[in-house]
């Protein structure tokens with residue numbers, strides 16, 4: 001059964017600066033302390049600080065909060081991209097990730113090869129992978145580009161391939177960053193129905209968004225992040241106010 005369980009979770013990114021000394025002085029003089037020195041005396045951004053939450057089966061969670069609050073960092077951490085510097089994170093269930101379109105794709109391989117590889121990785125046979133590639137290509141409308149290395153794709157083609165691939169298999173946990181909802185209008189019309197199926201099929205949805213219509217349409221719970229911390233966690237009405 002899908003679940004996400006975080007206790008005291010923290011993520012930090014080291015910052016490098018040609019004039020680290022003056023930066024250090026300014027940081028030490030500031031009171032925000034989002035930028036701080038770590039144990040090795042490096043300056044780091046505290047992207048996520050002391051997050052504790054549990055998400056269970058059936059929950060559809062919106063991550064809300066201002067730019068730089070830590071929403072995408074939290075999604076990427078749950079997807080296993082970043083390693084916490086403190087705390088504990090336990091994720092049960094297969095993850096489908098609509099966060100970074102190029103993540104997990106080999107730029108030198110064609111769209112078809114990438115789909116087959118992903119299918120094999122998920123335990124499907126090569127024949128199933130090839131059938132999936134046809135299905136993905138049809139949905140993404142890639143035409144001949146399916147057999148071109150993906151480094152030759154436009155940004156929009158990358159999004160369409162990533163979307164078609166991630167939505168071809170229903171995951172237990174669906175992680176989504178909002179820009180996936182802002183593609184080319186024709187494609188998004190086609191994508192919307194599929195997205196709704198996927199959202200309702202997944203056991204857990206987590207979506208980072210600034211769009212309160214999306215929050216109200218899909219989510220049952222909202223977590224507000226500010227400065228890397230959770231400042232509110234409750235029902236959608238409790239966290240973003242009634243419609």
Ligand SMILES: Nc1ncnc2c1ncn2[C@@H]1O[C@H](COP(=O)(O)OP(=O)(O)OP(=O)(O)O)[C@@H](O)[C@H]1O
Pocket residue numbers: 013014045046047065066067068069070071072073074208
């Ligand atoms: N790879 C990285 N290296 C250094 N700092 C990073 C990195 N990724 C994120 N950060 C920093 O971590 C903080 C959180 O960023 P994040 O992208 O998670 O915010 P967000 O809430 O998704 O913002 P937005 O709404 O603008 O997408 C920011 O201060 C950002 O500058």
